[in-house]
Amino acid sequence: TVSSITRTLCSSAVRNAAIKHVTVIGGGLMGSGIAQVAAVTGHSVVLVDTSEDILKNSAKNIQGSLKRVVKKKFADKPEAGEEFVQKVMNNISTSTDAASVVQKTDLVVEAIVENLKVKQALFSTLDKVAPAHTIFVSNTSSLPIADIASSTARLDRFGGLHFFNPVPMMKLVEVIKAAGTSQQTFDALLDFTKALGKHPVSCKDTPGFIVNRLLVPYMLEAVRLYERGHGSKEDIDVAMKLGAGYPMGPFELLDYVGLDTSKFIIDGWYEKEPENPLFAPSPLLNKLVAEGKLGKKTGEGFYKYK
Ligand SMILES: C[C@H](O)CC(=O)SCCNC(=O)CCNC(=O)[C@H](O)C(C)(C)COP(=O)(O)OP(=O)(O)OC[C@H]1O[C@@H](n2cnc3c(N)ncnc32)[C@H](O)[C@@H]1OP(=O)(O)O
Numbered sequence: 625t626v627s628s629i630t631r632t633l634c635s636s637a638v639r640n641a642a643i644k645h646v647t648v649i650g651g652g653l654m655g656s657g658i659a660q661v662a663a664v665t666g667h668s669v670v671l672v673d674t675s676e677d678i679l680k681n682s683a684k685n686i687q688g689s690l691k692r693v694v695k696k697k698f699a700d701k702p703e704a705g706e707e708f709v710q711k712v713m714n715n716i717s718t719s720t721d722a723a724s725v726v727q728k729t730d731l732v733v734e735a736i737v738e739n740l741k742v743k744q745a746l747f748s749t750l751d752k753v754a755p756a757h758t759i760f761v762s763n764t765s766s767l768p769i770a771d772i773a774s775s776t777a778r779l780d781r782f783g784g785l786h787f788f789n790p791v792p793m794m795k796l797v798e799v800i801k802a803a804g805t806s807q808q809t810f811d812a813l814l815d816f817t818k819a820l821g822k823h824p825v826s827c828k829d830t831p832g833f834i835v836n837r838l839l840v841p842y843m844l845e846a847v848r849l850y851e852r853g854h855g856s857k858e859d860i861d862v863a864m865k866l867g868a869g870y871p872m873g874p875f876e877l878l879d880y881v882g883l884d885t886s887k888f889i890i891d892g893w894y895e896k897e898p899e900n901p902l903f904a905p906s907p908l909l910n911k912l913v914a915e916g917k918l919g920k921k922t923g924e925g926f927y928k929y930k
């Protein structure tokens with residue numbers, strides 16, 4: 625029955641775990657996925673964003689993604705599938721006021737815009753109102769965890785959890801131990817990652833951790849290859865899919881990740897290491913972002929959608 629499946633998903637691991645209640649800040653691409661996965665695995669989740677309209681859209685996206693999962697899992701039992709979606713959605717509430725909801729939370733996962741000052745301002749506010757035991761993590765793609773944590777007085781209870789897009793499908797989570805992160809916090813984050821059904825890898829607090837330090841320069845090299853006229857976008861994408869076994873080509877993946885997020889990442893690294901040719905800005909990427917063509921999420925990036 626659906627209850628037994630839900631019971632299996634919401635395993636006793638969650639009942640005994642240190643992290644039961646999770647606040648996810650940012651209901652965009654990543655925050656919605658993180659909230660979904662935490663809710664599916666039996667955690668109580670509050671999803672926070674800046675407006676009710678955005679949160680309505682986040683809930684719609686989570687429901688859409690759950691329906692894709694259910695279509696397979698409950699192929700011959702659509703009613704049980706509906707019940708499952710409802711149960712998961714019941715584990716998620718929403719709010720536009722982070723400070724008022726963190727009072728009961730064990731973990732705050734931040735997935736807002738990739739901007740150090742904005743992230744610091746958020747954590748500095750939350751640090752004053754969250755309970756002492758609450759662990760803070762950022763899902764940042766490229767910023768040093770220690771720089772974000774410096775806005776708080778809980779360096780030992782601050783770390784990184786870097787998820788991958790689309791969160792419900794991607795098995796990896798990079799767990800980042802910054803200079804101040806305590807072993808107890810790091811262990812709790814490893815346990816939480818496993819309770820989500822994900823595979824953790826341990827990372828140092830270095831630019832791009834593991835995946836993005838390799839993936840982002842690769843994607844930018846593809847844009848530069850295209851800018852030089854050495855291949856069409858379509859051919860470069862097909863080449864990397866059929867010749868290197870990647871599920872998406874670099875242009876498809878840039879559109880999927882978001883061109884604004886990709887630009888934030890590369891600009892930040894360029895500022896720190898302007899002599900590194902792998903971090904050089906791309907005129908084409910900058911132009912698309914200036915035109916509001918941010919990829920799949922806005923209907924157009926390197927390609928058109930819809
Ligand atoms: C920059 C950041 O800091 C870090 C990052 O996140 S970098 C980006 C990392 N992500 C990647 O590299 C993604 C690469 N792409 C992929 O792995 C795959 O293309 C993909 C899993 C996204 C989609 O798979 P693909 O076979 O191409 O397409 P599709 O047939 O639509 O989907 C495959 C399955 O995934 C499911 N799926 C895809 N997206 C989903 C979602 N958001 N929710 C639920 N299910 C989803 C589909 O239902 C489908 O299931 P089925 O095969 O059993 O029917």
Ligand SMILES: NC(=O)c1ccc[n+]([C@@H]2O[C@H](COP(=O)([O-])OP(=O)(O)OC[C@H]3O[C@@H](n4cnc5c(N)ncnc54)[C@H](O)[C@@H]3O)[C@@H](O)[C@H]2O)c1
Pocket residue numbers: 649650651652653654655672673674678734735736737738739742746763764765766786787788789880881882885
């Ligand atoms: N897109 C990816 O593939 C990916 C993968 C891993 C990590 N990340 C990182 O995750 C974070 C979020 O990325 P995304 O792709 O989900 O972005 P997104 O633009 O889809 O969503 C960000 C959300 O945060 C909200 N927000 C902004 N400021 C806020 C605030 N002060 N309080 C509450 N909500 C606020 C926005 O309204 C928006 O809904 C970034 O740090 C990004 O680098 C992105």
